[in-house]
Amino acid sequence: MRIFVNGVARDVSNRLTVQGLLAELGVQSAHVAVEVNRELVPRSRRADHQLAADDAVEVVTLVGGG
Amino acid sequence: MSFDPLRDDPLDLGGHRYRSRLIVGTGKYSTHDVMRQCHEASGCEVVTVAVRRERLIDKEGRNLLDYIDTKRLTILPNTAGCYSAEDAVRHARLGREILTNMGNPGADWVKLEVLGDPKTLLPDPVATLQATEQLVAEGFKVLCYTSDDPIMAKRIKAAGATSVMPAGSPIGSGQGVLNPCNMRIILEYLKGDDPKYPVIIDAGVGTASDVAVSMELGCDGVLLNTGIAGARDPVKMALAMRHACEAGRLAFLAGRIPRKLYATASSPLDGLIAAGR
Numbered sequence: 642m643r644i645f646v647n648g649v650a651r652d653v654s655n656r657l658t659v660q661g662l663l664a665e666l667g668v669q670s671a672h673v674a675v676e677v678n679r680e681l682v683p684r685s686r687r688a689d690h691q692l693a694a695d696d697a698v699e700v701v702t703l704v705g706g707g
Numbered sequence: 708m709s710f711d712p713l714r715d716d717p718l719d720l721g722g723h724r725y726r727s728r729l730i731v732g733t734g735k736y737s738t739h740d741v742m743r744q745c746h747e748a749s750g751c752e753v754v755t756v757a758v759r760r761e762r763l764i765d766k767e768g769r770n771l772l773d774y775i776d777t778k779r780l781t782i783l784p785n786t787a788g789c790y791s792a793e794d795a796v797r798h799a800r801l802g803r804e805i806l807t808n809m810g811n812p813g814a815d816w817v818k819l820e821v822l823g824d825p826k827t828l829l830p831d832p833v834a835t836l837q838a839t840e841q842l843v844a845e846g847f848k849v850l851c852y853t854s855d856d857p858i859m860a861k862r863i864k865a866a867g868a869t870s871v872m873p874a875g876s877p878i879g880s881g882q883g884v885l886n887p888c889n890m891r892i893i894l895e896y897l898k899g900d901d902p903k904y905p906v907i908i909d910a911g912v913g914t915a916s917d918v919a920v921s922m923e924l925g926c927d928g929v930l931l932n933t934g935i936a937g938a939r940d941p942v943k944m945a946l947a948m949r950h951a952c953e954a955g956r957l958a959f960l961a962g963r964i965p966r967k968l969y970a971t972a973s974s975p976l977d978g979l980i981a982a983g984r
Binding site: 646647648649666668669671672673674676679681683684699700701702703704705706707 | 732733734735736742755756757758759760761763770771772782784785787797800801802804805807808809878879910930931932933
């Protein structure tokens with residue numbers, strides 16, 4: 642199925658979880674936060690939250706700012 | 708004589724207590740190493756950060772967080788770049804999530820910034836107030852960026868913000884405190900019957916004297932980024948900002964003399980020898 646990760650279309654397997662996606666992306670999971678369709682998915686729910694086709698996922702971290 | 712912080716109350720921001728009254732940003736440094744040296748030189752105990760998309764394609768080896776001494780520094784996530792209350796609230800929640808996962812004490816607060824226009828980066832007052840109310844209801848300690856308008860400052864405090872943070876001048880402009888009269892009114896309105904309420908000058912600082920002026924007015928602290936990061940020698944400027952903050956705070960506590968139009972002699976008038984012809 643197709644989802645959008647940080648605005649970019651990506652083909653992933655059906656029923657991929659948020660945690661599975663982070664593993665695929667190879668991001669350090671403690672340093673990111675994840676939103677699916679503008680709703681925060683807390684770390685404790687990443688393993689249970691299954692993605693659906695056309696989901697818009699945001700994977701964010703902390704960067705320099707004022 | 709060196710500054711003795713024990714002679715001053717700590718800066719209390721909703722239960723977070725600090726000896727340093729400078730809050731320093733993490734943006735626009737030439738390298739992460741320079742940033743880290745600036746944080747040390749400034750003596751700051753709080754640093755601001757922004758929330759942005761993880762770079763998934765051309766990832767760099769090291770994260771900003773590798774260069775922040777999280778044992779010593781509290782991280783204050785901001786909502787910079789947001790132009791609506793909804794986006795600001797989303798950024799605040801995302802920042803809280805990351806800091807919660809990291810176990811950083813900054814997880815319970817946010818530097819709220821809801822902008823009205825990219826040219827001035829001035830706040831959108833209506834959206835700022837809406838976002839403050841929402842975030843306070845969600846349990847955030849809100850440190851709120853605003854303009855130097857005293858009525859808006861009162862409204863933000865009344866909405867439950869932990870600190871009101873008026874801009875001295877536009878973000879990154881280096882113009883210092885353009886309207887010290889408004890700042891004095893804000894300080895009187897917010898601290899008059901609540902002297903511990905923290906008011907922090909956020910934005911516009913160009914050089915050390917701007918920090919000193921802010922502190923001499925009676926502000927509780929100063930938040931700055933570009934003034935250090937953009938200086939020719941950022942580490943020296945960080946140290947200058949630290950001294951200016953301490954000097955300004957001491958001068959405020961000491962109480963300045965009134966301004967007078969005419970001179971008053973410092974040397975005795977009695978005992979002068981006979982004047983020449």
